[in-house]
Amino acid sequence: MKKIIYVMLLFCTISTNAAAQEVFSEMLKKSKAIVESPTSTEMQKKCSQFKVDALTYMAMKMREEMPDSSAFLLDRQAYSLNNFVSLYISTLLDYRDAIQKDQIEIIKLFMDASFSNPLFNDPDGELVLSYFANSECLTRFSLDTDWPKAYIAVATQLKKLKQKSEEQ
Numbered sequence: 001m002k003k004i005i006y007v008m009l010l011f012c013t014i015s016t017n018a019a020a021q022e023v024f025s026e027m028l029k030k031s032k033a034i035v036e037s038p039t040s041t042e043m044q045k046k047c048s049q050f051k052v053d054a055l056t057y058m059a060m061k062m063r064e065e066m067p068d069s070s071a072f073l074l075d076r077q078a079y080s081l082n083n084f085v086s087l088y089i090s091t092l093l094d095y096r097d098a099i100q101k102d103q104i105e106i107i108k109l110f111m112d113a114s115f116s117n118p119l120f121n122d123p124d125g126e127l128v129l130s131y132f133a134n135s136e137c138l139t140r141f142s143l144d145t146d147w148p149k150a151y152i153a154v155a156t157q158l159k160k161l162k163q164k165s166e167e168q
Helices: 002-036 042-065 071-094 100-115 147-167
Strands: none
Touching: 002 042, 002 071, 042 071, 071 100, 071 147, 100 147
């Protein structure tokens, strides 16, 4: 009986990890397709290229530094990366009619959330900050980001900013 339960638990774990890998792989596949599509807008391509690079970096670093980590961790990071970038774009669109100072403040909030929440503490600043340091990039974020933490940090700051503006 114990062997049957053990085999069932092992099967459930393998199934969960495979599903998590499927989410990561699907996000990577969709982002690559947008980058390669001639019908995608420049903004879509830039955001998707960042996602491709961030997902590739994340998978590579997890293999190097966290070889025993579960596929669930990679899945969670990928999902939060997508949410972070989506929140960024929607917030920029919400602030498109705001004064430039406010728009810059929003961009800095997202940049700071990304930079201040590293996942690997990678010393390769040139690689990690390749998007962050490039003023031509739409997604000026660090590749070395703990995306769930960064998402929570920026959502908290946006909530405070909204409350502050409602009080005025």
